[in-house]
Amino acid sequence: MWQRSKPYLLIAPATGAMLLLFVGGLWEGVLQSLGYRPLVGQSRLTLQFYETLLSSADFWRSLGLTLRVSILSTLAGGVLGLMISVCLVMLAGAGPFKHSRFWRHVFQLPLLIPHFVAAYLAVVMMIQTGWIPRLMFALGFLDQPADFPVLVQDRFGWGIVLTYAWKEAPFIAWMLYPVLYRTQEKWWEVARVFGSGRWAYFREILLPLLLPAWMTASFIVFAFTFSAFEVPYLLGVTYPQMLPVWSFEMYTGGDLTKRPAALAVNVLLAGMAVFFGWLAHRTGRRFGLLEGGRWE
Amino acid sequence: MSRRLFHRFHRVAVFLFILFIVVPFIPLLLWSVSAGWRWPHVLPESFSLRAWTYLFSPSSGLWESMGVSLQVAIVVTLINLLIAVPAANALARYRFWGKRGVEALMYAPLVVPPYVAIMGLHLTFIRWNVTETVAGVVLAHLVPTLPYMLRPLVISYRTLGFQWEDQARMLGASAWARFRHVVLPHLLPGIAAGVGLSLLVSLSEYLLTLLIGGGLIRTFPLLLFPFLNGGDPAIGAALSLVFAGMTAGLLITTEWLLRRCYGDSHRTQPF
Structure with a gap:
């Protein structure tokens, strides 16, 4: 009896905490998004907030912006991350960057600072009077600040995408690094014996090994950028806003009648995050990407 | 691609990525010690430790x-x-x-x-x-x-x-x-x-x-x-x-x- 109940006792505290704080919170969020407010005598459930939301143009514009920004961020971060992971492997070897521990820490820098500081770096670098326009002016590429494109607090979301790319590329690289680290010099030599070029070696050997970790890392980045608040809050425009910012503004705006709508946005956001997670898992399984590469 | 050219290319790539990561911190450092920094100067016109002394003061x-x-x-x-x-x-x-x-x-x-x-x-x-x-x-x-x-x-x-x-x-x-x-x-x-x-x-x-x-x-x-x-x-x-x-x-x-x-x-x- 003890043996059978032991794992349940071990997981009980952590599960309890998560059930209470996470599942309980989601449950209350769903109830409130359905208009359940017993404090003001409102205990009938209604779908009206979802109906209003789904029929408003604002919601669809916000969703469009949110999807565009998170997809572009994931693609940019994914490609740069792949390149950086290759750089990291080279730093582990010999060559001009022998003090590799120091340089590897340099690549960790974006992982160490929180997202809102990264957003601030983007402001300092890329506003029209930022450091990049100043350098370009000094080099004669620019006559006045207005000639530099609006990249921060722009309607398209370029500032957000660039910040995420800078912040998430090293994250993806660190997820890929252990995989690349296990590949060996010998493999490249064997491949060469069989007449493989560098590109063929990368395509046939490295890429299939990297894909599972790359898919997982990219999905984590996508799920995060889809629902994160701070960077779009600092770098976005007042209209259209990304969904998390929109929900936050409705919730904290002072108008209590808007709170159910804010929670409805949250519930839809969470639902979509779960759907994308399920989709990524399914796609991964279909192509055999989640089992991990075959090493033998 | 010859081996030497390839290695040179590697070095340039690593260098560029390090720049990509590190460069945004430079204006941050400069801002923290600047006393006045108008467009279009690449470096602050005058320096001061005002921000740092303020930070480490009790207020x-x-x-x-x-x-x-x-x-x-x-x-x-x-x-x-x-x-x-x-x-x-x-x-x-x-x-x-x-x-x-x-x-x-x-x-x-x-x-x-x-x-x-x-x-x-x-x-x-x-x-x-x-x-x-x-x-x-x-x-x-x-x-x-x-x-x-x-x-x-x-x-x-x-x-x-x-x-x-x-x-x-x-x-x-x-x-x-x-x-x-x-x-x-x-x-x-x-x-x-x-x-x-x-x-x-x-x-x-x-x-x-x-x-x-x-x-x-x-x-x-x-x-x-x-x-x-x-x-x-x-x-x-x-x-x-x-x-x-x-x-x-x-x-x-x-x-x-x-x-x-x-x-x-x-x-x-x-x-």
């Missing part, structure tokens, strides 16, 4: 907010450690009904944003009288941090079979002695990684602290945010640098402790 609130931040982060991490070690043991080494479900629940905050749950709990927190208190903020921070604590611990537990503990039991070791002398040393890298990540996530948390703390629990990010959102750029830059230094110090200390315990050959992964 800036830096020390209080750092204290609150550390208090929250440390309590959160201790609670996480207490509940995650047994959970990781069960998830890594036992087979039981409902395991997949528990795993999904534990890692769910990595996919479903924690503020969705915490915004839903807001009214309940008000009923429990924990809004605008450190305790409430600690409870809120548990949601995003627990998965980061759990994951490295599960990985550590997976490589520990039952044989070592059985052996210790046969030699007469008590349950506590078995944990203290057999399990704990094996778990140390996982604990270090989990503690580091949990502290990092808690220290960087803004939205949950604002929602539950109501602006009264002023952690470091809450102090910093107004400066990022159009405040004095010199102070914003200096505060950002303090924050980056604090988290970097945290990571380097963790890594140093690990190296001291395990020798240079031991590598830690962020996940």
Whole structure:
């Protein structure tokens, strides 16, 4: 009896905490998004907030912006991350960057600072009077600040995408690094014996090994950028806003009648995050990407 | 492509990526020591330590907010450690009904944003009288941090079979002695990684602290945010640098402790 109940006792505290704080919170969020407010005598459930939301143009514009920004961020971060992971492997070897521990820490820098500081770096670098326009002016590429494109607090979301790319590329690289680290010099030599070029070696050997970790890392980045608040809050425009910012503004705006709508946005956001997670898992399984590469 | 050309290309690529990572910190440093810096100057026209002296003066609130931040982060991490070690043991080494479900629940905050749950709990927190208190903020921070604590611990537990503990039991070791002398040393890298990540996530948390703390629990990010959102750029830059230094110090200390315990050959992964 003890043996059978032991794992349940071990997981009980952590599960309890998560059930209470996470599942309980989601449950209350769903109830409130359905208009359940017993404090003001409102205990009938209604779908009206979802109906209003789904029929408003604002919601669809916000969703469009949110999807565009998170997809572009994931693609940019994914490609740069792949390149950086290759750089990291080279730093582990010999060559001009022998003090590799120091340089590897340099690549960790974006992982160490929180997202809102990264957003601030983007402001300092890329506003029209930022450091990049100043350098370009000094080099004669620019006559006045207005000639530099609006990249921060722009309607398209370029500032957000660039910040995420800078912040998430090293994250993806660190997820890929252990995989690349296990590949060996010998493999490249064997491949060469069989007449493989560098590109063929990368395509046939490295890429299939990297894909599972790359898919997982990219999905984590996508799920995060889809629902994160701070960077779009600092770098976005007042209209259209990304969904998390929109929900936050409705919730904290002072108008209590808007709170159910804010929670409805949250519930839809969470639902979509779960759907994308399920989709990524399914796609991964279909192509055999989640089992991990075959090493033998 | 000839071998030499290829190697030169490698070097250029590594160099460019290092630039890409490091360059944004340069104007941040310059801003923090600038006294006046108008367009189109590439370097500040005059330098001063005004922002730094302000930060380290009592009126800036830096020390209080750092204290609150550390208090929250440390309590959160201790609670996480207490509940995650047994959970990781069960998830890594036992087979039981409902395991997949528990795993999904534990890692769910990595996919479903924690503020969705915490915004839903807001009214309940008000009923429990924990809004605008450190305790409430600690409870809120548990949601995003627990998965980061759990994951490295599960990985550590997976490589520990039952044989070592059985052996210790046969030699007469008590349950506590078995944990203290057999399990704990094996778990140390996982604990270090989990503690580091949990502290990092808690220290960087803004939205949950604002929602539950109501602006009264002023952690470091809450102090910093107004400066990022159009405040004095010199102070914003200096505060950002303090924050980056604090988290970097945290990571380097963790890594140093690990190296001291395990020798240079031991590598830690962020996940």
